[in-house]
Amino acid sequence: MEKTRVLHVVREAEGGMKKHLLSLLNGLDKDKYQLAVGCSFDKKTMDDLIKDGVSVYSVNICDGINFKKDFAALKEIRAIIDDFKPHIIHFHGAKASLVGRLASLGYNLKIVVTVHNFPNYNNMNKVKKYFYLTINKRLNKKTDAVIAVSYALKKAVADEENMPPDKVRVVYNCIDVPQIIKEPLKLREKYGIASDTLIIGCVARLIPSKGVQDLIEALNILRGKVKAFVFIAGDGPYKEHLKDMVRDLKLDNVEFLGFIEDIFNFLSSIDIFVLPSHSEGFGISVAEAMALGVPVIATDVGGIPEIVRNDENGIIVKSEAPNDLANAIEILALNEDLRNKFSKKGKEYILSNFSREKMINELELLYDELRRK
Structure with a gap:
């Protein structure tokens, strides 16, 4: 039997x-699958994928609705389908799955969609919500499998x-821990942080729904x-507002590191990790x-309670509640034994339940099942 040709499509x-x-692209069995991706990743990432045997096509899928750009992306995807001739096409994220499934109409393909984040329908006006829901419901009928990450x-x-x-089947994201952690960032030495001061880290796209403003209020x-000294890794349109908050509150223990x-490297340099999200797939x-x-x-939103077991391997707090977040930080900061317990239990839980092998096996079973149909 010839290799199963699988095309992945994702927005920037x-x-x-x-x-x-x-x-996925690095882990799927190249002896069984011929892989391609339509994306707009940076050149280094694209070059690395090509070296790993993945065919790479450039496709520019914008965020939000832009009929001119969306129509151009639709044509790009159809051209990729014509060239690569996939058996299965796998879309990642809401926008890629919307434009991509429209582009796939008329082709004899098995269609898979992975949903990475919560539908944003509640933040849309009635007309926009009706538009998106109507199209998605119709496209869902022509979709062979939907994957959710929680x-x-x-x-x-x-x-x-x-x-x-x-x-809808659940396939958890895997956690690829590198065999060797490169040299940590040495944040304590670089910023002159005393040995009795805990380093708290947060990694997030700087938008309101990630809740970094709640962490600042908690501080x-x-x-x-x-x-405690807090380092925030990430970038986004909310960055200047968050910096203004820090200045207005006269906090001298917050540093924005950017992307x-x-x-x-960053995570290996901190003592406590905090994610104060309002929404998280x-x-x-x-x-x-x-x-x-x-x-x-972390907060009790989305898939986080499926990762963090409160008081067993970490602390879960209500979202949009800076006082609760502050209490949790204080409890963990002042209790070294609790930090050590969460460190051990958390590591054990992740390595047992979120391996790359488990994720790849579940995806390969799905692809093989679809190919047989």
Whole structure:
């Protein structure tokens, strides 16, 4: 039997979605699958994929609705399909799956969609919501499999789009821990942080829904109660607002590092990890921190409670509640034994449940099942 040709399509992305896709492309059995990707990743990433035997096509899928750009992307995807001739086409994220499934109409393809984040319908006006829901419900009928990266996400997608739950399967993101952590960032030495001051880290795209503003407010509440310095890794349109908050509150223990290429270097340099999200499909940065043995505090949203077991391997707090977040930070900062417990239990849980092998096996079973149909 010839190799199964699988084409992956994704919009411009960083963070969890990109990591997930790269893990797939690197991990799938090249003896069984001929792989291609339509993307707009940076040149180095594209070159690395080509070296690994993946065919790379350039496609520019914008965020939001832009009919001119979306039509151009649709034509690009159809040209890729004509050239690569996939048996299966796998879309990642809401926008790629919308444009890509429209582009796939008329082809005899098996279609897979991975949902990485919660549907944003509640933040849309009635007309926009009706437009998106109507199109997605119709496209779902022509979709062979939908993957959610958490059970919370599966329920949301099934409920919002009236999709039979048995059509949505959960495949957790894997956590690829490097064999060797490159030299840590030495934040303590670089910023002159005293040995009795804990280093707290946060990794997030700087937008309101990531809740970094709540972490800043929590630090203000904790002023004088704990010795902590916070480093925020990530970039985004909310960055200047967050910096203004820090200035207005006169906090001298917060530093914005911007986008960091090797996140494990950062995570290996901190004592506590905090993710104060208001919405989170999976929470890959939480799992990555736990995999390195960093104790975590995160909010009770989306897939995070499927990763963090409150008081067992980390602390879960309500979202949009800076006081609760401040209390959790104070408890963990003042209790070294609790930090050590969460470090050990968190690492064990992640390495046992979120391996690359498990994720790849589940995807290969799906692809083989679709190919036989």
